[in-house]
Amino acid sequence: MEPVRVERGTAASRVFAILAVPGFAALAALPWWGGPGDMRLVGEMAYYVALAQLWNLLAGYAGLVSVGQQAYVGLGAYALFYMTGALNMNVYLALILAGPFAGLMSIPVSFAVFRLRGAYFAVGSWVVSEVFALSASLIAVLGAGSGLSLTPAIVRQISPDRMGRDTILYLMSLASSVLVVAVVYLLLRSRHGLALTAIRDSEPASASLGVNTFRTKLFIYVATATCTGLVGGLIFLQKLRVSPEAGFSINDWTVVVIFMVVIGGIGTIEGPFIGMLIYIVLRELLADLGTFYLMLMGAIAIAVMLKAPFGIWGWVVQRYDLQLFPVGRRLALTQSDVPPER
Amino acid sequence: MEWLNIIIQGSLLGGIYALFAIGLSLSFGIMRLVNIAHGDLIVLSAYVALVVVQDTGLDPISSLVIVVPVMFVLGYALQRGLLNFTLTGGLLPPLLVTFGISVIIQNGLLQGFGAYTHRLQQGAIETASVQLPGGVSVGVYPLLVFAVAILAIAALQILFYRTRLGRAFRAASDDADTAELMGVDNRHLFALALGIAMIFTALAGVLFAIRTNFDPAAGPIRLILAFEAVIIGGLGSMWGTLLGGMVLGIAQAVGAALSPTWQILAGHIAFLIILIIRPSGLFPRTRD
Numbered sequence: 001m002e003p004v005r006v007e008r009g010t011a012a013s014r015v016f017a018i019l020a021v022p023g024f025a026a027l028a029a030l031p032w033w034g035g036p037g038d039m040r041l042v043g044e045m046a047y048y049v050a051l052a053q054l055w056n057l058l059a060g061y062a063g064l065v066s067v068g069q070q071a072y073v074g075l076g077a078y079a080l081f082y083m084t085g086a087l088n089m090n091v092y093l094a095l096i097l098a099g100p101f102a103g104l105m106s107i108p109v110s111f112a113v114f115r116l117r118g119a120y121f122a123v124g125s126w127v128v129s130e131v132f133a134l135s136a137s138l139i140a141v142l143g144a145g146s147g148l149s150l151t152p153a154i155v156r157q158i159s160p161d162r163m164g165r166d167t168i169l170y171l172m173s174l175a176s177s178v179l180v181v182a183v184v185y186l187l188l189r190s191r192h193g194l195a196l197t198a199i200r201d202s203e204p205a206s207a208s209l210g211v212n213t214f215r216t217k218l219f220i221y222v223a224t225a226t227c228t229g230l231v232g233g234l235i236f237l238q239k240l241r242v243s244p245e246a247g248f249s250i251n252d253w254t255v256v257v258i259f260m261v262v263i264g265g266i267g268t269i270e271g272p273f274i275g276m277l278i279y280i281v282l283r284e285l286l287a288d289l290g291t292f293y294l295m296l297m298g299a300i301a302i303a304v305m306l307k308a309p310f311g312i313w314g315w316v317v318q319r320y321d322l323q324l325f326p327v328g329r330r331l332a333l334t335q336s337d338v339p340p341e342r
Numbered sequence: 343m344e345w346l347n348i349i350i351q352g353s354l355l356g357g358i359y360a361l362f363a364i365g366l367s368l369s370f371g372i373m374r375l376v377n378i379a380h381g382d383l384i385v386l387s388a389y390v391a392l393v394v395v396q397d398t399g400l401d402p403i404s405s406l407v408i409v410v411p412v413m414f415v416l417g418y419a420l421q422r423g424l425l426n427f428t429l430t431g432g433l434l435p436p437l438l439v440t441f442g443i444s445v446i447i448q449n450g451l452l453q454g455f456g457a458y459t460h461r462l463q464q465g466a467i468e469t470a471s472v473q474l475p476g477g478v479s480v481g482v483y484p485l486l487v488f489a490v491a492i493l494a495i496a497a498l499q500i501l502f503y504r505t506r507l508g509r510a511f512r513a514a515s516d517d518a519d520t521a522e523l524m525g526v527d528n529r530h531l532f533a534l535a536l537g538i539a540m541i542f543t544a545l546a547g548v549l550f551a552i553r554t555n556f557d558p559a560a561g562p563i564r565l566i567l568a569f570e571a572v573i574i575g576g577l578g579s580m581w582g583t584l585l586g587g588m589v590l591g592i593a594q595a596v597g598a599a600l601s602p603t604w605q606i607l608a609g610h611i612a613f614l615i616i617l618i619i620r621p622s623g624l625f626p627r628t629r630d
Binding site: 059063065067111112115116118119120122123124126127128130131134135137138250255258262266290291292294295297298299301302305306309 | 376378424427428431433434435436437438439441442443444445446449450452453562565566569570573603604606607610611613614617618621
């Protein structure tokens with residue numbers, strides 16, 4: 001028997017995994033027990049979880065604090081609308097291609113923004129997103145300033161009737177968030193995840209231990225851009241219309257997402273879920289207060305950053321050592337290793 | 343001759359961009375703080391001036407007598423009461439706290455003033471122009487702004503290299519912990535630094551608001567322009583920032599000459615090109 005064992009799960013994570021199955025099944029069955037309003041809300045929660053997980057992977061693990069991820073939401077949306085409209089492509093095929101398109105565009109972008117470090121990277125990524133937004137507003141085949149709409153014929157490709165459409169779009173949102181969470185979880189448990197966690201904890205130290213930090217970060221940047229593009233395509237497939245302001249909105253696709261990740265707990269998979277729930281609850285409760293509610297969100301983000309920089313889940317981990325998505329490795333001593341009594 | 347005109351107008355436009363950039367550059371240079379709310383603080387200064395003008399009947403430039411001290415105190419308090427606590431935990435705390443401040447300022451202004459656009463009225467000087475040899479006509483106001491930018495940077499150079507306070511700033515910039523051991527009170531020093539940065543921000547805010555319409559959402563683009571001027575010029579070099587602003591202004595003027603809708607985009611593209619071919623800017627001084 002090996003003297004020490006590498007443990008990759010915890011009792012809590014196994015219980016959680018068992019409980020998660022019926023919980024997820026209930027959500028997947030929502031179209032049969034909930035109304036269209038419920039589907040819209042839960043669908044929105046699902047794509048926000050996906051965006052938050054992606055931003056968390058980028059900022060929380062790879063140290064790439066981007067405030068320009070709205071670029072890839074917009075690119076995915078425009079790719080979908082252009083391919084279905086001008087190129088007459090099937091809507092499902094276009095949706096599948098929207099992600100890789102955004103990923104492809106992120107490669108030349110990385111040449112510029114990877115020149116910048118830290119907070120300058122953040123603002124640089126924002127400039128890039130502005131470039132895409134301004135370009136979209138100048139290009140005539142993309143509808144210039146007013147943007148593009150999906151024609152009824154394209155909408156009917158999803159499903160001929162309204163109910164079927166709502167159901168399919170909801171299930172796709174749910175599937176996209178499961179896909180993103182699975183990708184992030186499996187990635188973090190893999191060798192690359194070990195490299196990423198090392199980069200998160202200390203970039204110079206990980207580099208000195210042989211982690212190719214540049215290549216790892218580039219890979220994560222392109223991978224998150226691809227997934228963000230897919231989610232962006234899906235979001236605007238539900239909205240039926242995209243304009244430069246809506247598609248490349250920093251507030252909707254980045255500020256809100258950062259709020260979720262920071263409040264929930266950056267650098268964890270659990271954090272974005274909690275942050276998303278808090279955001280949605282606060283929004284539903286306070287939306288009547290108008291601009292005051294956004295000021296309150298800003299104040300909450302500041303307070304959390306100062307008092308609990310690792311967010312709510314960071315506090316839980318510190319206090320209860322609870323992990324629902326275990327991505328680390330722990331050494332456990334086995335029986336044969338305990339010294340015999342004398 | 344048309345090209346000469348574009349280059350001159352663009353260079354003058356760079357004066358206001360350099361003024362936008364000074365505050366950002368100061369807080370980064372001394373405290374390594376990238377202030378995401380910088381653009382919103384510029385716009386906030388413009389609103390403070392608007393209130394002063396409405397309540398006292400002063401003209402916008404005279405209102406600086408009140409706006410500058412107000413912004414100085416605000417900057418001092420912001421750094422001392424909030425931002426000083428974010429400087430030890432790495433990259434994210436300052437970034438996200440200033441992000442939060444940005445959201446609060448924008449929505450606070452929206453709450454208080456509505457989404458209407460405003461402009462400060464300075465009178466005849468706004469439209470006056472002088473004829474240069476060669477048939478180029480330039481506005482008096484852009485010339486004035488450009489001169490203010492040069493004076494502001496010269497004043498900062500004197501502050502940094504000729505005074506005791508400047509020596510403390512430079513020491514804290516090189517190594518804050520060691521400066522503290524030598525008897526510098528970093529909490530006070532950093533608060534002073536943001537206060538001084540806000541003096542220039544107030545100046546930039548009022549001068550820009552005389553020339554351009556502003557609304558509560560006008561901040562982020564000012565932050566981006568300031569940031570582009572700093573990076574094009576090279577981190578840590580004040581005169582470089584002025585030249586960076588001028589390069590940005592010229593790129594925008596060229597874009598605007600092609601088509602008015604191209605102005606901002608042309609500036610962004612020039613910035614990205616310079617970033618790719620000369621990542622440390624045109625006139626770099628410090629690394630990091």
